[in-house]
Amino acid sequence: MSRYFTDEHEWIDVAGDIATVGITDYAQEQLGDIVFVELPAEGTTFEKGDDAAVVESVKAASDVYAPISGEVVESNSALEDEPALVNSDAEEDGWFFKLRIADASELEGLMNEAAYKKFVASL
Amino acid sequence: MSGIDDVTHLEEELPLQELPLDAWHRARGARMVGFAGYHMPIQYEGIMAEHTWTREHAGLFDVSHMGQIAFSDESDGKAVDEALEHLLPSDIKGLKPFRQRYSMLLDEEGGILDDLMVSRPGDGAFDGAAIYMVVNGATKYDDMGWMIEHLPDEVVMNHMDEQALLALQGPEAGEALAALIPETADLVFMQSGAFNWRGVPLWISRSGYTGEDGFEISVPAADVTLLADALCDLPQVKPIGLGARDSLRLEAGLPLYGHDLTPAVSTIGADLGFAIQKRRREEGGFIGHARVMKELADGPGSKRVGLKIEGRLPAREGAQIYAGGAQVGEVTSGGFAPSVGAPIAMGWVSLPHSAEGTALEIEVRGRRIAATVAPMPFVPHRYRRKA
Structure with a gap:
């Protein structure tokens, strides 16, 4: 399994043709206390860059974009009861949704962990 | 994702100015944002934790962006009272020394230009000014422009931008402040007084904007770092950012100017009729009176x-x-x-x-x-x- 990162502070784990998507630890830290996560319904299809989810922190609502194109096969129902999971475990249990990847070539331009770390350090 | 950049650009107007406590906030790990023309701390450890701390203990808020204004005259305050009763719908003449009152500036149509606090100093505080006023930071220059236009020459308005303002709020605010200044224990809600702390003159009112017990402390900017340190050295007190200030005041049902109150809305509609005392309703004589009377009669x-x-x-x-x-x-x-x-x-x-x-x-x-x-x-x- 390989993990990719976007400059919109999302991470993507790819296993076969399924991509698991979440926001990075840096993103949750910036957003602060998360009180609600609105997730896409199973079967929804996204083009890369579409609005896919919304994270509500105490202060503001923020959109999460689909980092690649695909069809939603599962959303993380644990976030409905415990949105703060995104704060406590953003890059594992706090995942948002899983996509069936429509076009694997879209992964090519994304960052690996080292490149993302460098990107965050430059902000 | 969106929002990460947005959060740091809330209500930003360039160029931002620095508050007297700027370096103090940064040293304590604050995340700074642009607000009301200043770099201000939106949070230190997190909005939720800071909110809860204030409800259970005591939080220290830097509200030095707000406008502190003193009004004086050569007639023992008579000209000031007369002029402010034209500008404000509240009873100013009946405001006793050391008492504070919530009021607002209204335009000719009765729309709300700002909400504010007025108090009558005593003990020679603020160089013997007749009235001390605190207005919102984002509106203070517009407020002063509006007031200058309507004040007679004999009234002197002094924007005290050499004063910082701290708010100490929460159920343990009383015991915390008394640890530094025992005499503050006698203050009750909306009462104020002049105090001395290590030779620093302070004007302190028992009031705030969180719904909790607490104080607002006007302190010379040159001494505010020392005072903020002394307060945060107390076990009851932590610094609290703008984020929690907003969630606290919302829970307390208190309106925020520029959001819940604007020139498009009226005092009666805003449910702030308590700020217009009976004599003022009956006698009028303030800008915006017609709208108030109409809405009292017909409803907003x-x-x-x-x-x-x-x-x-x-x-x-x-x-x-x-x-x-x-x-x-x-x-x-x-x-x-x-x-x-x-x-x-x-x-x-x-x-x-x-x-x-x-x-x-x-x-x-x-x-x-x-x-x-x-x-x-x-x-x-x-x-x-x-x-």
């Missing part, structure tokens, strides 16, 4: 109300409020309320839909969520009143 077109929201999805400023198919209002403040454990909102709805218990819907991202008009405050006030 719309009202500021509290809204309880079903579920966990917050409704925020700008969300439209519906009764069936008809849009009947708009949310002006909203968010998750840490002490309530649910989202709450404040908004304006047309009069027929403003009664407590009215079931309404709010549109959030194309979806309707259920809301009910609710009494405010959402969290009971715990002011220290006279026994």
